[in-house]
Each structure stands twice: as C-alpha cells, then as structure tokens.
Amino acid sequence: MTTKDYYQILELEVGADKSSIKKAYRKLAMRYHPDKQVQLDSNSSYFQEIQEAYETLIDPYKREQYLQARWLEQAMGKNSEGFLSASEIIKLTIKTEQYLNGVDKFKLDSYTLLNYLLSIFDLTRINTILSEKNQSIENTFLEHLIVISTQLSSDGQSQLKERVKSILENNNNLHQAWLEQIAKKKKSELHDKLIIPAVLILVLLICIVIYFSAK
Numbered sequence: 001m002t003t004k005d006y007y008q009i010l011e012l013e014v015g016a017d018k019s020s021i022k023k024a025y026r027k028l029a030m031r032y033h034p035d036k037q038v039q040l041d042s043n044s045s046y047f048q049e050i051q052e053a054y055e056t057l058i059d060p061y062k063r064e065q066y067l068q069a070r071w072l073e074q075a076m077g078k079n080s081e082g083f084l085s086a087s088e089i090i091k092l093t094i095k096t097e098q099y100l101n102g103v104d105k106f107k108l109d110s111y112t113l114l115n116y117l118l119s120i121f122d123l124t125r126i127n128t129i130l131s132e133k134n135q136s137i138e139n140t141f142l143e144h145l146i147v148i149s150t151q152l153s154s155d156g157q158s159q160l161k162e163r164v165k166s167i168l169e170n171n172n173n174l175h176q177a178w179l180e181q182i183a184k185k186k187k188s189e190l191h192d193k194l195i196i197p198a199v200l201i202l203v204l205l206i207c208i209v210i211y212f213s214a215k
Helices: 018-032 041-058 060-076 086-101 110-120 123-131 135-149 154-163 172-213
Strands: none
Touching: 018 041, 041 060, 060 110, 086 110, 086 123, 086 135, 110 154, 123 135, 135 154, 135 172, 154 172
C-alpha cells in the first residue's frame, strides 16, 4: 500500500491550515486547469491529482482518514510492501500489534485501520502462511491478528476474519475465540448505541417528576 502525498502535490507543509490549502489549490488550478489553456495530457492528469488532494485535505473527515492511513504506513515502514516470507509476515504482525498498543484508541479510525490491515495481509501473504504447513506459525499469526482486531468494529472484525478464514479452518479453538470476540464487540456497540436514548429518557422522567412535585 502506498498513500499519495497530497501535501506534496499541493506544494504544502504537512498540517497546513484550510486557508493555505485553498490558496495552494487556486494557484495550481490556474496553472494546470484544462480550461485555462491548451494542456498536455500529463498536465490534465496532474490536475486530477490536484483536485483529489484538495478534496481530501479540505474535508475534515476525509483529511483525518488520509492522515491516519499515511501515519500507519509511515509507522510500519517499507516492510509492509512487496513479498514477505512467513517469518517476516509474523514479524510484521507483531510489529503492528505493538504499534497499535501505543496508539490513542480514541484517535484511531476503525475504517482506516481495517483497510490498512486488509492491504498488508492480502491473499498472497495468507497463502504464504499456509504454504509453510506449520501449525505453530499459523497459530502465532492468528493469535496476534485476533489481538489486533480488537481495535476494529464488529463488522471490521468479521471482514478481517473472512480474509484469514483459510487459516482459521485449521484451528477451531482460535476460530471460536474470534467469534466470541465479535459477539462481545457487537454487545458493546449495542450498549453504546442505546446509552444516549436511555439517558435522555431518564432525564425526561426526572424533569416530569420535578414538574409534578412542584405543583
């Protein structure tokens, strides 16, 4: 996975404010916009990059997702790219787990993390693990991946589990542990979803009691 450097495309410093992003976009649009003058195909293609960078960095939600993807990629380094042996995949898995243990969970976007995990643990690498035909390697990989998946939503956990289903088929215990973890996450998500309406109802009931008590 290689994340585009949108700040570099807009010729900005990382963390540039909204005003600077708009100013940089206007400047580059004047130079590369297809409607301004006859453009080379390469300029037209570059303008599309400029638009993509601007639309990402100017939108708070898209920018946060982009920064987290960029942050994860830089933190994990070049080892997340290219062919890896089974032992190197295990090392990458452990490194990912250790890195996530030190991250502020409230700043971690589950969707961005899921996409990152699916990209570094692609089917080629899953097949590399399987090709070893080594139960110990498979178990070690799964054990660390299950811990990593606790950072995801229940849907994200299910998607990651689906990615490694061919390995899970060889270990019923870890498969069951993953299913139990997903069930626990769903219960937690339901609790979080219901807590606000429950608090509002409680506040309303208290207000009603106070109202009638004052009469």
